[in-house]
Amino acid sequence: MSSGTAAEVPAAGACGRARSSGASAGFEFSRPLDLAATLRIVAHGGGDPTVRVAGSRAWLSFRTATGPVTLLLEQAGGTLRPPARVSAQAWGPGAAEALQSVPALLGEFDHWTGFDDPAFMATLPPALQEARRRHPGLRLPSTGRIIESLVPVVLEQKVTQMEAYHAWRYLVQRFGQPAPGPAPAGLMTAPDAAGWRRVPSWDWHRAGVDSHRSRTILGACSAASGLERLAAQPLGPDISAKLQSLPGIGPWSAAEILQRTHGSPDDVSVGDFHLAAYVGEALTGQRTDDAGMLALLEPWRGHRQRVVRMIGLTGFRKQAFGPRLSPQDHRRH
Secondary structure: OOOOOEEEEOOOOOOOOOHHHOEEEEEEEOOOOOHHHHHHHHOOOOOOOOEEEEOOEEEEEEEEOOEEEEEEEEEEOOOOOOOEEEEEEEEOOOHHHHHHOHHHHOOOOOOOHHHHOHHHHOOOOHHHHHHHHHOOOOOOOOOOOHHHHHHHHHHOOOOOHHHHHHHHHHHHHHHOEEOOOOOOOOOEEOOOHHHHHOOOHHHHHHOOOOHHHHHHHHHHHHOHHHHHHHOOOOOOHHHHHHHHOOOOOOHHHHHHHHHHHOOOOOOOOOOOOOHHHHHHHHHHOOOOOHHHHHHHHHHHOOOHHHHHHHHHHOOOOOOOOOOOOOOOOHHHO
16 A cells, blocks of 8 residues: 555445445545544534544534435544544435545545655744644544535634524534434434425524525525536646635635545645734734734645645644624614
């Protein structure tokens, strides 16, 4: 097995098994893998009803082209030294397709060779170098599912995380369906594009979602087939531009989506209420705006999102002063 590749290891109940009993496969990765750290970005809040990540185990429920699926991933051994071994079990109509997506989901095609090059690492602040040494198993996952990422990202536009996470939970629990197979209690599959379009206007309001965000989601779901075709295309500026051609999708939303669907190593969430100040204070001790953040990150172009993730892994927290967004009750409008 060559360096940086994943090999599928035969496992009982492989993809040909009946859907009712599920399907399973084993994977061996020749690079370090931290399953929990890699998949954490896929979940939208600790109470995301579609994702459960804890330690070396992750439950996910999502939709594939062949139907809904529940996917259980379990990592054996530690996260620092290869090989990393992961067992995967899947239940539901999309089981076979879900197992095929595991390498991309676990960042197998997210190559850190350039970032880990000693010459590049030497350009990073010592705290970021240390964070990378302590977390060699962090990867950027590629889900390949745009609507799945787009809806919760749009819900997070211009509101607090608390509001957005509540809206996501409310809508999925009300309009999704229980995850197939022997899933944990409460694990849900989010609606498909047609399901999101059937959500009544009053339920968007009950979830605290204003008309601008609901229109954005409904418009994207109307173009779902074209959007999902983008997921199969290689990452590039044209994909971001096509996402931003949708009404209501700007640079921040496009970056947040591509970080999940394509494991983008360079798309930075410009327009985030906190990120620029956080990055500025972490790198210089002074808060900055979006233009200042991009200027600070420019020497690491191509890896700017990796740098942001490393800042997070240092444990740095910016000082808690200055104005904050307060929750808004859109149900009054």
